[in-house]
Amino acid sequence: MATINKLKSFIKEKQLLSTADKVLLAVSGGKDSMLMACLFHDLGYQCIVAHCNFQLRAEESDLDEALVRQYAEELGYPFFVKRFDTEKYAKKHKESIQMAARTLRYAWFEELKLAEGCTVICIAQHLNDHIETALLNLTRSTGLQGLLGISPRREDIVRPLLCLTAEEVEKTVAEYNVPYRDDQSNFSTKYARNKVRLEIIPKFEEIQPEFKAIMIQNIKHFEDSYSFIKKQVNAIREQVFQKEENRILINKAALAPHISDSYLLFELFKPYDFNREILIDLQDCLDREMGQVFQSSSHELLLDRDKLILRPRASVGKLEIKIEQGTKVVDLGNAELALQPGSIDYRNKEKHQVDVDAELLIYPLVIRNWREGDVFVPFGMIGRKKLSDFFIQQKINRFEKERVAILLNGNGEIVWIINHRLDNRYKVTENTKKVLTLVYK
Template sequence: MSPLQQFTDYISQHQLFEKNDHVLLAVSGGKDSVLMTQLFKLAGFNFSIAHCNFNLRANEAQRDEAFVKLLADDMGVPFHVMHFDTKAFAVQNRISTQMAARQLRYEWFDALREQYHYQYVAVAHHQNDAIETVLLNLVRGTGISGMHGILPKRGRLIRPLLFLSRQEIDDIVASHNFSFVEDSSNQSSKYARNKIRLNVIPHLREINPRLEETFAENIHRFAETEVLVQSVVAEKRNQLFIPERGDIVIDIKELAALQPQKLLFFELLKPLNFTSSVVDEVLSSLDKQSGTSFYSNTHRLTVDRDRLVISPLVERKQELYYLHGEGSLKLGEERISLTLSENLNFKADKEVAYVDANLLIFPLIVRYRQPGDRFKPLGMKSLKKLSDFFVDEKVPVPQKDKVPLLINGNGDLLWVAGMRQDERYKVRATTKKVAIFELSNL
């Protein structure tokens, strides 16, 4: 079967795109992307070319850009190019140069796709790239998703050359005498991927001459295994993850019943960016002192007695919200409303506070906790620090910054919303009008 027939069959088999779709090709000028471009042209597909100049290889980078532009001109297709200050971006974001280049190019590809209405972005990864990715993931630590390496299609990103090995690409390019440019950095063992490509894979091929074929079969099995695992994870996530004021709460007893515990817990926490080592630490701390916290780069997980509380790491601005009379205020996913009434009937509900309206000084303020906050909890005779009140009420650390506080115009804390109002402002026998405050979810 010809390479062109294999190419079109692979696209059809994996439903990568429709024949009339307009596809943006990421072309570096190397053998892989040149072959992808030639196959798109021979197949009669509608495509444009995008080239990234990362300004990392001086004259070589300029040569590559000129080559790809000439290729696009010869094929009569639109050409996009972008120059990046990759080293500066890497320093600014404290990431490696390779990671910086990856982030920059995919963000640009997405922007081009949206601006010019391309249906997909195609990159020229092949079987050996998939092998390298699997081995890198294994070395660095991975969940089940890392075992299948790179997939033919993920969202709007497609990889139509994954049916070919590097040697097959070399042979096709040579037999058709396609022009290309060489990236000298591919021969440097400075980068982790190159170390695997140059120093590891040749030894693995000595053990198994059919290495690419074997890995392709294994990757397919791993991908199917991930589908199975993720269906179980989705079921467990619905069962274990209880939403509470923007946080996620997990019952430790239910977590302890998971089997296999570490695998499922890691997959549950992976979307929240917790690493395998942190998962180990959490599982070993379930029966230890309450209040211990663990962090990913986006979330905090706190052991809170018989449960875990997971909160996003979002710095809350200390905003002030004002109530000038009857009405309501929206606070994220909650609302505080005020109603004035001469009806002195009450219902026992922590989400509702009944205050002597004559003692209110408008405008009232709604905010979150600040150092030094104190009030006189209903039924008590003396002031109490809000921090001590939270401890007594066993409020989890992540929740303390999410409890709205109602403040009178004179600075007194009237109500710890949803928990306790102040003794000084309670309704008495002499009260003529009641201010009814209610906390509710939107």
Template sequence: MLPLAQFQDFIEQHQLFANDNKILLAVSGGKDSVLMLHLFKAIGVNIGVAHCNFNLRADEAQRDENFVKMLAASLDLPFYITHFDTKKYAAEHKISTQMAARDLRYNWFEEIRDKEGYDFIALAQHQNDMVETVLINLTRGTGIGGLHGILPKREKLIRPLLFLNREQINELIEENNFGFVEDSSNQSTNYTRNKIRLKVIPHLQEINPNLEKTFAANIARFADVEEFLNLQVQKLHDKIINRKTDGIYIPLSEIAKLKPQKLLLFELLKPFGFTENIVDEILNNLKAMSGTQFFSSNHQAIINRNDLVIVEKNVVGVKNQFIHPSTTCIFLGKDEINLSFSNDIKFETDPNKAFVNADKLIFPLILRYWQNGDKFIPLGMRQPKKVSDFFIDEKVPLHLKHTTPILINGNGHIVWIAGMRQDNRYKLTTATKKVAIFELKN
């Protein structure tokens, strides 16, 4: 007999899917996925079968494919198959064979789900898989997220067999006389998961025969703790993080008050790719001089006076942009500069606009970022000033110093520091006949 009541109770308890949803089942042909397939078929859900041939076990892999194909046909179910050159993919991406197989299958499952209109992808992982995952995470090092291991539902992935352990699945397969295929690689200790399964867990079960149930209870607690932590971090985020157009600002005084400091700052900075080691560096340098920088793969954090400012990494390789009289719009990094001309001699006191005496412009103009040694004569002044000193006087954060567009005339003069100040030499006068209007949009 199949445990249909338990199966449906687990689905309802974790709200895995609705009765009218369409579910794509990942079926390898092993005991776990075969049992999952029969359980779904028995409760009358709209399902399809997907199988991956990773071409890792030669004839055995083809045997598995043929078995799953015939099983789907016998149950009158849609069948989807794909073949991967897993070893080639692993070599190209410099990852393990297991990781390559994981990436390939999840990407393909999502393609089929989206293309064929399925609502969820069902995976046949059970309680023993959950125990193995937690042990692997602990061995490699993990945060609280790794302690709850495999969750019953995450986005479009569902795992409806987590109410069963491997022994129970074996018994159900035998009782119901379900056919299946055995993956010989499951007995190989070349893979980390198999080492945990075959060599570590048996010893732990000697200490605790109910290991799977104990881990399931622990994992539920860890999941609750993670949910609570996420709620607290969100409250903290809303309280101390200030999103501005030029970056994300966190007051250093608020960071100093965090308890536990490292955990909370790590959770706040995790969405920006900062690792625990970088968080340690930041905490050790809270009193460092303004301009101290820290980097993740895609962001940088900068000590800027009283704040830690988070910005995306500077655009690498941005070249000078040329502006011709016919140019109406040009981009530098994320900034857009619009150009128009007018015979109406007037101006606005808007820092995002420059009203320039057009007769003094020598085309092509150049739009670029700050360079060491840049000087200009700020509007209203008579003496040149280093742009770097101007930035300091205006309290411009370091990250904006390197990402503020500067408009250069054909003679090398700075015409305008976009969004801040134009050069006094190019201001409108009573003798001006034509105005060039530059506008910054970002």
């Protein structure tokens, strides 16, 4: 009963599950996951059992599947199995067998979770896995966060056995007489994790017999340190990063006191997936190269005059809409253009609303993205101007330019740089007899 009470307390302390949750149990047939199924049954959770047959060990893989199926039936849990051609997938995607199995496993778990109405996916990793992960991460460039080991919960993935050591798992399996099968690949040191478990940790234990307990304490210290750092970073980010619609504005002057601190800069931009190399370039260019864009896997950052503009990466959609005579409203996706009869008194003082001489319009009109080489005659002027030069004079940055649409007359001339400037050739004059008012919303 000690083990089940320990598990129950851990689930409550870490807020991993509620009694209302429907749980997907990932069960391989090994002692860890089979014990998890047993304990969850005794705790009364509503569960399904999911088993992956990676078909890597011939008959052994099929025997694992048969055991898990039989035990799920004994517990009264619905059983689901998925067979994968893991070697074929790994070869096709140029991944290791371990990475391919991981990718296939979690993709199927998520799919099954949704199909069966589960709320969480439980993985049977224990404290020893926690220690092994922290040690493995010392060989990778993960920073302090990598030394935290395994998180008990990340989104819908829950690891409830992180309160138990491997020794406690083994003892409880024997106590409860839980059936299981050993995967012989777990004893092969050709895999990095096995090498850590079978060779490296025993060497540390020769130096310090209480090494595992001390590592758990160290991981807790790392967690406390990282939590403190996150609070400081979040406070600075809230001061410097200002949200505006679907983008973030970062005042250069506010960022300047922190720009030389490479670690802090990395933590500030970590939620947006910028790596250290890109941020080093940002440090070098911050005060010198306006208009430069830095990209991560998910976001892009524009250096503007007095600020940085951060937004999710997204391809700009191609815009080309024909407008027939009599059209009243045009849908532009995230905005609309209204066309309505106007009065001759309006003098085009608003960017979002203009009056044009309706008799000069040749239908169909066209709305499209601006293009390099486009020219127009700005309202109030006589000579032509390139749109690119107009944008520079108006201090319209690269990101904003991508969203600029123009209204073309049927003869190909620009009528209006929408929401920016009317073409002087289409303004209302004393000779105008019919006015069309265009309103951008």
